[in-house]
Amino acid sequence: MDKRLADIEQRLTKEYKDIAIFVKHVFDEYDIKTDEHRRLIASNALAGIKTSGVEEKVFYDMIQETKRWMLDVLERTAQDFEHKGDKYWNKNFPDGTHK
DSSP: OHHHHHHHHHHSOGGGHHHHHHHHHHHHHHHHHHHHHHHHHHHHHHTTOOOOHHHHHHHHHHHHHHHHHHHHHHHHHHHHHHTTTOTTOOOSSTTTTOO
């Protein structure tokens, strides 16, 4: 995912790189929260508190799915930026890239 984010960031012009930086910051926060969750589950396991494997899988799958979703939105936004002013481009978002 980091490679895809870097590729999208390179495609964006200087004035729009901030949105890629924002997504990177969100991904970093997800990684921090995932690590905190992993440590909590490990400490609970040491204390004898069992955690459902299904719930753990759902947690990690949801984090990955959210990251993929954010990259997809960023990709479509970057496409709209790239085709700004192209009258034959069908916008990914009805309002375009600005109000």
